[in-house]
Amino acid sequence: MTDLESKERLVDLLIEESITGLSIEESRELAELKLQFPNAVEDDSIALSIAAIHLSSFNEFSPMPVEVERRILSNSRRSASLTNDSSKEEMRLGFLEFLSGRWLGWGVAACLAFALLITLVPNRITDDRELTISKQRDMLLASSDTLFRVAWSPGNVNEATRVSGDIVWNSSLQKGFMRFSGLPRNEVSKECYQLWIYDENQDEKTPVDGGIFNIEQDGEVIVPVKAKLNISKPVLFAVTIEKPGGVVVSRREKIAALAKVGI
Amino acid sequence: MVDSVLKRIAIGDKAAVQQCLKQYGGLVWSLSRRMTTNAEDAEDATQDIFLDLWKHASKFDPAKSSEATFIAMIARRRLIDRMRSSGRTPKMESIEIAGELHGGRVDESIDAGIDANRALTALAGLDPTHREAIRLSVVLGLTHREISEKMGLPLGTVKTNIRRGLLRVREMLGVSSDTSGEIL
Numbered sequence: 001m002t003d004l005e006s007k008e009r010l011v012d013l014l015i016e017e018s019i020t021g022l023s024i025e026e027s028r029e030l031a032e033l034k035l036q037f038p039n040a041v042e043d044d045s046i047a048l049s050i051a052a053i054h055l056s057s058f059n060e061f062s063p064m065p066v067e068v069e070r071r072i073l074s075n076s077r078r079s080a081s082l083t084n085d086s087s088k089e090e091m092r093l094g095f096l097e098f099l100s101g102r103w104l105g106w107g108v109a110a111c112l113a114f115a116l117l118i119t120l121v122p123n124r125i126t127d128d129r130e131l132t133i134s135k136q137r138d139m140l141l142a143s144s145d146t147l148f149r150v151a152w153s154p155g156n157v158n159e160a161t162r163v164s165g166d167i168v169w170n171s172s173l174q175k176g177f178m179r180f181s182g183l184p185r186n187e188v189s190k191e192c193y194q195l196w197i198y199d200e201n202q203d204e205k206t207p208v209d210g211g212i213f214n215i216e217q218d219g220e221v222i223v224p225v226k227a228k229l230n231i232s233k234p235v236l237f238a239v240t241i242e243k244p245g246g247v248v249v250s251r252r253e254k255i256a257a258l259a260k261v262g263i
Numbered sequence: 264m265v266d267s268v269l270k271r272i273a274i275g276d277k278a279a280v281q282q283c284l285k286q287y288g289g290l291v292w293s294l295s296r297r298m299t300t301n302a303e304d305a306e307d308a309t310q311d312i313f314l315d316l317w318k319h320a321s322k323f324d325p326a327k328s329s330e331a332t333f334i335a336m337i338a339r340r341r342l343i344d345r346m347r348s349s350g351r352t353p354k355m356e357s358i359e360i361a362g363e364l365h366g367g368r369v370d371e372s373i374d375a376g377i378d379a380n381r382a383l384t385a386l387a388g389l390d391p392t393h394r395e396a397i398r399l400s401v402v403l404g405l406t407h408r409e410i411s412e413k414m415g416l417p418l419g420t421v422k423t424n425i426r427r428g429l430l431r432v433r434e435m436l437g438v439s440s441d442t443s444g445e446i447l
Contacts, residue, residue, distance in 0.1 A: 007418065008426065011426055011430070012422055012426060013320075014402075014431040015425060015426065015429060018339065018340075018343075019343075019400055019401060019408065020338075020343065020347075020403065020404065021343045021344065021346070022349040026411070038271075044327070045327070045341075045433050046433060047336045047340070047434040048327060048328045048333070048336050048378075048433075048436070049330055049382070049429055049432050049436055050339070050401050050429065051328075051332050051333075051335035051336035051338075051339055052328070052332045052335070052378040052379055052381070052436055053382045053386065053397065053401045053402070053429075053434075054294070054335060054339065054401055055290070055331060055332065055335050055378065055379040055382070055401060056379035056382040056383045056386070057398075057402045058290075058293060058379075061290050061292070062289060062291035062292060062293050062296060063289050063292070064284070064288035064289055064291065064309065065289070065292070068288075068292070068306050068309055068310070069284050070287055071306075071310060072284060072309070072310055072313045073280065073281060073284065073311065075314065076277075076280050141318070147318055147321070149318060149319075178375065208309035230270060254319060257285040258421070
């Protein structure tokens with residue numbers, strides 16, 4: 001396929017994505033073409049054009065039922081109160097981190113801190129770790145500032161063609177979570193997964209290391225992002241398979257999942 | 264001062280949520296009704312769309328589109344996802360819209376008029392076969408193969424017509440700001 005044909009195929013896939021949606025294979029093909037021609041088509045320009053055309057087919061809009069409006073408003077308020085809760089949770093978790101770092105080794109101080117913790121923190125600290133990560137992700141989702149949420153599409157690894165889920169990233173908090181379904185377990189002694197974050201202000205040859213992780217269970221898994229540098233505006237997230245411990249620069253030979261930031 | 268209701272939502276202005284529902288509730292509801300099979304589905308979809316909208320409000324760029332177009336894009340994405348996950352082919356339920364693409368103007372008082380009228384103007388300037396292919400595809404949700412059969416044109420020609428037509432509309436809407444020459 002010539003470059004022109006590939007770019008035409010890229011546009012055709014973007015059009016189909018906005019009209020009928022894409023199959024897994026097509027999503028993978030689109031992700032590869034976007035990587036091949038990162039500047040070929042401006043983000044969302046085709047989707048916005050299609051949306052404008054669709055709007056032009058309406059002479060008038062039907063009013064939304066009052067009951068639906070009430071429900072949406074009520075959900076929005078719940079979401080706002082969750083945001084308020086999140087700052088309390090941040091403080092609680094921050095306090096826990098503080099304790100587990102410098103002071104935990106000091107036996108007496110640790111006991112005092114534990115007693116203080118029980119007094120100050122209304123929730124039990126024996127929360128299941130997975131639940132905590134899941135809850136933190138929910139809180140991050142409830143925040144509205146500079147939040148990126150992008151769906152995973154498969155990369156070039158045959159075993160991971162059914163990968164789904166998303167990545168959420170908040171640039172203000174420099175915090176994010178990856179949620180995966182269908183990402184195969186890795187053999188820890190031989191390989192690990194590593195996240196790479198392509199930032200608008202970073203040379204694409206040297207994406208930011210987003211941390212290594214292992215998948216040791218089936219079903220949905222949530223993994224925190226551990227970005228090694230400040231991320232201001234991510235444009236692409238990629239999960240590669242690397243040797244245990246990860247690498248400094250990936251050869252990007254095995255890409256398990258991709259998430260391109262659009263909308 | 265932040266005028267855009269979406270920008271206000273993005274900075275946490277709670278009053279803007281209610282205003283957005285008043286201003287664009289009808290638009291989202293009408294898209295949902297057209298792209299779902301029943302009112303119950305449309306209600307669920309509408310709630311999902313607004314939740315998505317609160318999350319993505321900060322990404323609205325007034326240089327690229329009107330708020331209505333941005334909201335319609337978010338809505339279409341969610342509706343297409345829902346249809347695909349339910350195993351349905353994305354098809355629009357209303358067929359009464361045939362012929363409207365190159366008909367009258369869109370009432371600007373409904374907050375969808377600016378880009379929509381520019382889209383109508385752009386479409387009016389297209390080759391009639393390109394315009395018809397786009398109408399069947401975007402508005403009625405027909406697949407390229409179905410359009411090929413309906414219009415009696417080879418599949419490749421249908422794809423080319425839609426691609427060229429949409430790129431022309433995009434150019435006229437000014438949603439592509441790149442000047443590098445590499446853009447298709």
